Amino acid sequence: MTSYFIQAFIYLCAAVIAVPIAKRLGLGSVLGYLIAGVVIGPVVGLVGAETLAIQHFAEFGVVMMLFLVGLELEPRMLWDMRHRLLGLGGLQVGLTTAIVMGIAIAFGVGWTVALAVGLIFSLSSTAIVLQTFNEKGLAKTEGGRNAFSVLLFQDIAVIPMLALIPLLALPELVQQAQQLAQQAAEHHEELSLVAGLPGWGYTIVVIAAIACVVVGGHYLSRPLFRFVAESGLREIFTATALMLVIGIAALMSLVGLSPALGTFLAGVVLANSEFRHELESNIEPFKGLLLGLFFITVGAGIDFSVLFDNLLTVLGLTLGVMLIKAIVLFVLALIFRVKGSDRYLLTLSLAQAGEFGFVLLSYSTQNHVLPADLAQILALVVAISMFLTPGLFIFFDKVVLPRFQDKANDREADTIDETGSVIIAGIGRFGQIVNRLLVANGVKTVVLDHEAGQIENMRAIRIKSYFGDATRPDLLHTAGIEEAKLLVVAIDDPERAVELVQYVKHMYPKVRILARAYDRGHHYALRHAGADYMISETYHSALTLGTQALKDLGIHPFRAEQLRETFVETEARSKEMLYQAWRDNTEESKFNATYRDLFIQLEEALSEEMKAERHSKQASSERGWTPPPKGYADVIEELQKDTDDPLHS
Known part of the structure; x- marks a missing residue:
């Protein structure tokens, strides 16, 4: 018992230290868990032989993840996203799998192994990409939405992949496994409801099990959850949620199906349940912890001797896979008319392999599809590609995004063909409200904004506005600053806002300046610069x-x-x-x-x-x-x- 406590403490301590540091460095939690595993495994040697046994237990986190993925798949949402989901996501997975499979076959790899490798590399890291999108505010961009559609299709595609992979088993690996199983059977007997059944009997049992999950989830779950909810005990609801997931996983295992397939199906059935959010909140902590443990065991299981012995091969495969995925994504971005920097965001954000790659690798090895030595090399490729992902986002931020911003914003300022009594600098969410109120009351305004995309959005809804930098003296002169009564400063950059106030108050002291402040410090700076009225955007x-x-x-x-x-x-x-x-x-x-x-x-x-x-x-x-x-x-x-x-x- 003492050894279990010590091992649990080591794993938890590694996670507590490594994951916050990794997130602070912008690497993401998944890479933090992998690094923790590498440190306590191959580097320090604190864990070793028990890693494989713990990994089998931790894989239940994958089962829980797929249950939660199923819960999120509301039919209406899927229907609304059908074009990008099936078109962009489906083509990405299909083309990447086909290209990787074709290259592998060209190098003499059997078609079953090549197909399994193609499926593994077609997936990207949902955890890293979505977390980075949220941190950088990219989730609502066109590139972010398209990337989310691709990731969602990939998560759904894992289910048929898990069903397909056992059919690709290599005969020689199956024979070796059967010999080992015969030896193990003398010591342990595996429970099964389908052992010894004829083919038709096995089919009937499988159909009955799936029907039990669907019908029970639809008709029996609601009365059960209602009964438990009336007790008012949160821990009993948590126990019920765990009982549901574990029970379905056990049923699928007893009939020889993937537990993940069964729980995903149950999640889809319960997606419209009024208890969906309660289920998510109760399952999420267990899923997160077990998945973290799974990734730690993956890191702990990495054999550095394999990396050093096959360094060029691993690096070549990693760069090759990322290049193939990037090309496929870029071509699809052109086909689906994703424009500007969003095209490169989609391309770079999904060019890596993902955490489900580890799941499919483990599953393929267990089902005798991939040899263990090849699986170790492929695991290194997946891990290294994920390690390179933060670098791709840095490249996007520092190189790609500034170039497109410069192209958009360095264009010639619009010709201002009218003047007004009020000039509004900045037509974001704050400036829009001010402008609408003034225009609705017959006040003539001149709207300036230096974001070309924002100007196009305003013109699309018939709000007349001009592209140009309001801090430029010549543009202010053209806009009629000499005759204007008011200047409303609502631009996003606090420093430029203060500079604009200073310039106008110095050159045109009769113009009254009303300014939007972000916080207390900005409020003071605007007042010190000469603004006549300041308001914090969230105050009222x-x-x-x-x-x-x-x-x-x-x-x-x-x-x-x-x-x-x-x-x-x-x-x-x-x-x-x-x-x-x-x-x-x-x-x-x-x-x-x-x-x-x-x-x-x-x-x-x-x-x-x-x-x-x-x-x-x-x-x-x-x-x-x-x-x-x-x-x-x-x-x-x-x-x-x-x-x-x-x-x-």
Whole structure:
């Protein structure tokens, strides 16, 4: 028992140290787990012989992953994505598999092994790519959406791959396995419901098992989950979710099918269930931990002697596979009219092999499709290609993206053929609202933005706007800054916003400047530059939501509005004092200890102000409410005490 505790501590300790470091370096959690396994396995030698046994247990994380993939596959979503899903994703998997298979056959590899290798290399890393998209804000770009479609098809395609791979078994490997199985059978008997059955009997049992999963998942799961949910015990719901997944996996194993196939099918059946999100939240932690353990065992199982003995082969295969996938993706991007930098984002982001490659490698070895020595080399190819993925994203950020931005933004500024009383610099989500309000009230505006794509979007919805950099003096002159009454600064770059305010206030002091601030520091900088009115972009929305929160917590609407106005007034006084402290500070970091101490004092003063009653005056927002009756606060306090009293609960 002690050895199990020690081994568990080693694996968990490696994960806790390596994964956060890997994520901080932008490598992703999957590579963190692989690195952890390499360190505690081949490098340090803390783990060894037990790795294979633990890997069999950790593969259950793959089963859980496919169950969650099935839960996400709502029919309506799949139908909406059908063109990119089947077209882009299907062609990517099919073409990559065919090309890799053809090259392997040309080098004398048997067609069954070549097909298995092609399937393994056709997949990309969902975990690394989606995580990087989220971190870099690329998920909503055209390239990001197309990449997601390809990844989703790949995840779905794993299911038929798992069903196909056992049919590709090599006779010589099967014969060796049968000999080993006969020896093992003397010590252990494997449970099976289909052992010794004729072909027709096996078919009937398999169909019955699949029907049991589909019918039971549709008709029996809801009453079961309802019954468990009524108990109000979260741990029992977790136990039920695990029971469901483990039971289906066991049933599939008993009839000789892939457990992953059964759980994926169950996930699809439950995709429209009202308990779907609860199932996801309960399964996710177990899936993540077991998958992490699986990747650690993969890293721990890497044989560096194989790498050093076949270094050129491994590197050549890695670069070859990535090049083939990149070419296939680039051609498909052209066919599906993915334009600009999005085309290269799709190409570079999916050029690697993925974590499911390890799963298929392990599964292919277990089913006697790939020899163990070849599987080790292919595992190294998959791992190294994943290690190179952050470099591809860096290349995209530093080389590809700037070139396309320069092409888009270095074009000649539009000819401004009209002037207005208000110039709006920046037509993002903030500037759009300001512009719509002014135009709807008959105010003539001139809209400028230096993002060509944003200008095209505005013109598509009939919002007249001009491409150009509002910080350029000649463009401001053409836009009529001399005759303008207002300049609204809503550009995304805080530094350029401050520079624009400084220039206009110096050259055209009569123009009133209204500016959007990102945060407190930007607010101070805009004020210092001469802006006449600044507003933090989230201030009023947060204030409104906070007031509603007070009302929802039982505070009378009249009192909630009083508290809101007290906050606004106190914040205004505090803002002036904090600005003076910020302005008078000569240190490089203006938010120093003196500023922080003043901020803390003002926050304490705010708390005191909130406790005081307002009798002198009422704001306009307060007049719409009937004041609470006398003693209302005392009644609420007594009710609150009764609610908190366990004797009354």
